[in-house]
Amino acid sequence: MGEDAVTAQAIIQSLASGLLMGLLYGLIAVGLALIFGLMDVVNFAHGEFLMIAMYATFFLFAFFAIDPLLSAPLVAAALFIFGAVVYLLIVRFAMRAKANAGMVQIFSTFGLAIVMRGLAQFFFTPDYRSIPQSWLGGKTVSVAGIFLPEPQLIGALVSIAAFAGLYFFINRTDFGRALEATREDPGAVALVGIDKNRVFALGWGLGAALVGLAGAIMAVFFYIYPDVGASFALIAYVTVALGGFGSVFGAFAGGIVVGLVEAVTALVLPPSLKSVGIYAVYLLVVFIRPRGLFGSM
Amino acid sequence: MTALLETRGVWQRFGGLVANSDVSISVGRGEIVGLIGPNGAGKSTLFNLIAGVLPPTQGSIWFDGQDVTRMRAAERCQLGVGRTFQVVKSFETMTVVDNVIVGALVRNTVMREARRKAYEVLDFTGLAARAEVLASDLVPAEKRRLEVARALATEPKLLLLDEVLTGLTPTEAQTGVALVRKVRDAGITVLMVEHVMEIVMPLVDRAIVLDLGKVLVEGKPTEVVRDPKVISAYLGDRHAVSA
Amino acid sequence: MDKNFAARRRRDLIIAAVLAVMAALAPLFVKDVYVQNILILTLMYAALSQSWNILSGYCGQISLGHALYFGIGAYTTELLFTKFGVLPWFGMISGGVIAALIAMVLGYPFFRLRGHYFVIATIVIAEIGLLLFQNWDWAGAALGITIPVRGDSWLKFQFLRSKLPYFYFALALCCLAWFVTWWLEDSKWGFWWRAVKDNPDAAESLGVVVFNSKMGAAAVSAFLVAIGGAFYAQYLAYIDPESVMGFQFSLLMALPAVLGGIGTLWGAVLGAAILIPMTELTRSYIGGSGRGVDLIVYGTLIVLISLALPQGLVSLFSRAKAKGATR
Numbered sequence: 001m002g003e004d005a006v007t008a009q010a011i012i013q014s015l016a017s018g019l020l021m022g023l024l025y026g027l028i029a030v031g032l033a034l035i036f037g038l039m040d041v042v043n044f045a046h047g048e049f050l051m052i053a054m055y056a057t058f059f060l061f062a063f064f065a066i067d068p069l070l071s072a073p074l075v076a077a078a079l080f081i082f083g084a085v086v087y088l089l090i091v092r093f094a095m096r097a098k099a100n101a102g103m104v105q106i107f108s109t110f111g112l113a114i115v116m117r118g119l120a121q122f123f124f125t126p127d128y129r130s131i132p133q134s135w136l137g138g139k140t141v142s143v144a145g146i147f148l149p150e151p152q153l154i155g156a157l158v159s160i161a162a163f164a165g166l167y168f169f170i171n172r173t174d175f176g177r178a179l180e181a182t183r184e185d186p187g188a189v190a191l192v193g194i195d196k197n198r199v200f201a202l203g204w205g206l207g208a209a210l211v212g213l214a215g216a217i218m219a220v221f222f223y224i225y226p227d228v229g230a231s232f233a234l235i236a237y238v239t240v241a242l243g244g245f246g247s248v249f250g251a252f253a254g255g256i257v258v259g260l261v262e263a264v265t266a267l268v269l270p271p272s273l274k275s276v277g278i279y280a281v282y283l284l285v286v287f288i289r290p291r292g293l294f295g296s297m
Numbered sequence: 298m299t300a301l302l303e304t305r306g307v308w309q310r311f312g313g314l315v316a317n318s319d320v321s322i323s324v325g326r327g328e329i330v331g332l333i334g335p336n337g338a339g340k341s342t343l344f345n346l347i348a349g350v351l352p353p354t355q356g357s358i359w360f361d362g363q364d365v366t367r368m369r370a371a372e373r374c375q376l377g378v379g380r381t382f383q384v385v386k387s388f389e390t391m392t393v394v395d396n397v398i399v400g401a402l403v404r405n406t407v408m409r410e411a412r413r414k415a416y417e418v419l420d421f422t423g424l425a426a427r428a429e430v431l432a433s434d435l436v437p438a439e440k441r442r443l444e445v446a447r448a449l450a451t452e453p454k455l456l457l458l459d460e461v462l463t464g465l466t467p468t469e470a471q472t473g474v475a476l477v478r479k480v481r482d483a484g485i486t487v488l489m490v491e492h493v494m495e496i497v498m499p500l501v502d503r504a505i506v507l508d509l510g511k512v513l514v515e516g517k518p519t520e521v522v523r524d525p526k527v528i529s530a531y532l533g534d535r536h537a538v539s540a
Numbered sequence: 541m542d543k544n545f546a547a548r549r550r551r552d553l554i555i556a557a558v559l560a561v562m563a564a565l566a567p568l569f570v571k572d573v574y575v576q577n578i579l580i581l582t583l584m585y586a587a588l589s590q591s592w593n594i595l596s597g598y599c600g601q602i603s604l605g606h607a608l609y610f611g612i613g614a615y616t617t618e619l620l621f622t623k624f625g626v627l628p629w630f631g632m633i634s635g636g637v638i639a640a641l642i643a644m645v646l647g648y649p650f651f652r653l654r655g656h657y658f659v660i661a662t663i664v665i666a667e668i669g670l671l672l673f674q675n676w677d678w679a680g681a682a683l684g685i686t687i688p689v690r691g692d693s694w695l696k697f698q699f700l701r702s703k704l705p706y707f708y709f710a711l712a713l714c715c716l717a718w719f720v721t722w723w724l725e726d727s728k729w730g731f732w733w734r735a736v737k738d739n740p741d742a743a744e745s746l747g748v749v750v751f752n753s754k755m756g757a758a759a760v761s762a763f764l765v766a767i768g769g770a771f772y773a774q775y776l777a778y779i780d781p782e783s784v785m786g787f788q789f790s791l792l793m794a795l796p797a798v799l800g801g802i803g804t805l806w807g808a809v810l811g812a813a814i815l816i817p818m819t820e821l822t823r824s825y826i827g828g829s830g831r832g833v834d835l836i837v838y839g840t841l842i843v844l845i846s847l848a849l850p851q852g853l854v855s856l857f858s859r860a861k862a863k864g865a866t867r
Contacts, residue, residue, distance in 0.1 A: 036656075042659075090843060090847065093847045094846070094847060097847075097850045100803075100850045100851060102602065103602060103798065103850070106602060106659060107842055107846040108843050108846045110842065111840070111843035111844075111846060114791075115839030116839075117832070118832040118837075119832065119836055121835065122836060226832070230787070234664065234667065237663075238660075238664070241657065241660065245657075270675060272674060272675055273671055273672075275671060276671055279664045279667060279668050282660070282661070282664055283649075283661060
């Protein structure tokens with residue numbers, strides 16, 4: 001009886017942590033989904049966008065003692081510019097490829113990912129870093145006997161707020177409408193006089209800003225190192241695929257599923273295998289429903 | 298003599314939309330048959346059903362005395378159904394002759410023979426001079442021709458042509474018409490889908506007019522163009538050139 | 541026209557033979573063990589990339605999970621050798637066959653996926669393989685397997701005193717992968733693959749069974765890559781999951797072909813000849829303080845090449861030739 005209670009408690013505890021992590025995964029992935037939806041391009045450097053956001057947060061903390069909570073908007077703004085520049089300098093040209101178009105798209109962003117990892121190793125060394133003391137770091141909140149780490153809790157709230165903002169943005173603003181219109185029919189948009197390149201650049205900026213926000217929060221409770229993006233990138237691809245590639249709100253739902261699946265896998269399998277559950281779910285979903293769990297169309 | 302191709306009570310539904318309803322047509326050996334009709338008449342759907350892109354919701358398709366309803370496109374090609382695509386689908390990174398070799402490999406397992414067959418077809422279709430050019434470098438009319446050449450290389454009994462004459466200049470269309478005649482003279486049956494009637498009518502032995510997914514009229518071209526049902530079907534369609 | 545084609549094929553074969561002979565003579569002049577090591581790795585990656593190119597370049601199914609087959613080749617060989625005393629030569633072939641079978645079993649669901657879904661599925665499956673091997677105690681888990689080396693033996697394919705046998709094996713493997721590609725290029729399969737890559741619908745309409753062609757390409761590709769994995773394991777005399785199945789192998793198989801020219805006969809060899817020595821040299825000359833420089837250099841190369849020369853470095857040659865031909 002007592003043992004059952006403990007087990008039930010443990011299950012609820014890990015589901016709750018899984019849910020919080022899942023909301024963060026959604027935030028990490030949504031930029032990828034946004035860009036894919038907009039122009040059918042997968043950013044294979046998405047994980048590295050997250051990585052530099054984490055480093056930016058770290059250095060703002062280390063040099064200027066700006067707490068991650070405060071630096072998050074700055075990091076997001078910096079990533080916005082970075083994303084737009086990446087579009088203008090690389091992706092714009094990759095879109096023009098006539099021969100081997102698929103290959104060019106994959107490897108141009110992939111090459112960027114490698115460069116970014118190399119630069120991080122070169123300038124920041126491969127050492128693991130962390131933010132030792134922040135307002136949220138290491139603190140937990142207890143709700144009905146369940147302990148929720150504050151960084152993840154705030155992260156989840158930020159994620160929900162970001163999705164709400166994104167929803168408002170896409171539905172209520174001119175740029176949001178232009179974004180939607182370009183997604184639906186890039187050709188027609190040109191006729192209406194919207195500059196496709198500008199919309200794409202802003203789309204990349206927005207996508208990068210969102211992953212920047214996620215990076216700032218991740219930096220609070222996760223080690224920061226040059227390859228950190230790689231593992232999260234794979235999770236982000238899975239999240240986006242579950243949500244139906246390109247569906248922004250699918251990414252939200254996909255993130256929650258990934259977080260919960262990871263939590264459940266960790267209960268059943270040894271911790272080192274916890275990602276297997278996520279990967280298995282990805283394979284299962286794309287084989288059964290190639291458009292993703294929540295993909296429309 | 299049995300027909301080479303027959304569709305028996307073919308239906309195709311996409312969700313609530315009925316693209317073909319109870320279509321039964323037949324194409325005899327050695328004929329040139331035109332499948333025409335206004336936009337949205339279900340020509341392309343029927344064409345794809347015959348080519349084996351997807352199976353019909355209901356009904357059966359018979360080719361050369363065999364039920365091919367459930368056969369995939371590749372198997373139908375082995376049996377002798379060749380096709381072209383309305384939106385050309387060349388193998389862009391391959392040369393013209395290599396494009397045609399892919400088709401020739403259906404009946405020739407030895408490479409040297411497949412290659413010889415490909416050059417033969419290129420001569421036949423007037424593309425020999427462009428053999429070594431990348432398919433992506435062809436002009437649109439040549440790409441159409443390549444579609445035909447590739448399909449001919451599979452040595453089909455039935456050649457399905459999907460709007461190969463549409464969108465060509467009058468001179469190009471003339472050469473196209475001559476090529477189709479030549480194909481028929483080589484003993485190949487032709488079923489061609491065209492949207493614009495005036496191009497095909499002088500060419501075909503028989504015309505089948507589809508409208509709203511059903512067979513509207515079937516007969517000699519001269520009779521079909523005068524049929525009031527056909528005229529009204531086409532007049533209802535703003536894009537058509539009245540015959 | 542027909543004759544041009546035959547002449548071109550013969551010319552490729554002659555160039556390859558000349559290069560192979562030159563490579564075979566290289567050890568007469570290269571006595572430095574460090575340089576020999578670079579040559580061996582270059583030949584190995586050329587062979588691997590050439591094999592990767594069959595599925596991803598010719599058939600157009602871009603795999604970023606070929607490390608799985610590399611690792612399977614390595615593990616099959618060493619598990620058979622250390623647990624059952626089976627000679628590496630048999631292990632190598634078994635590894636190849638197992639990898640080919642796995643590629644076909646995976647291909648069954650995978651080849652229905654298109655575009656990015658396929659690419660990500662290949663990354664995911666290799667990652668699952670890595671995690672499973674890291675947790676498989678019988679296979680040494682994360683600690684891996686140390687191969688007992690007791691002196692020079694062709695029978696056991698292990699050598700202490702000299703790297704030359706490894707060099708010649710790598711050269712032979714590279715020649716084999718090249719020759720298989722050369723031979724398949726002018727075969728029904730080669731034509732089917734290129735057709736499938738360019739336009740699967742059109743291919744299907746011309747009698748190409750698209751699914752089977754992908755399966756064939758996957759099997760050949762996986763078989764050859766697994767042979768490479770078996771070789772690498774013997775060469776290192778030690779394996780663990782990360783060092784034979786890590787993502788970097790998937791990457792290092794793809795990059796030479798991408799740089800040199802994806803889906804071309806010479807791309808993989810050319811790419812490897814540039815990339816691998818460059819990587820090794822930057823790594824050792826710039827040394828510890830410059831970690832990451834190798835990544836920066838070849839990452840930049842990949843971005844530039846894929847944007848400016850999407851058909852790879854070999855397209856420079858064919859472009860020059862085309863210009864000469866029109867004059």
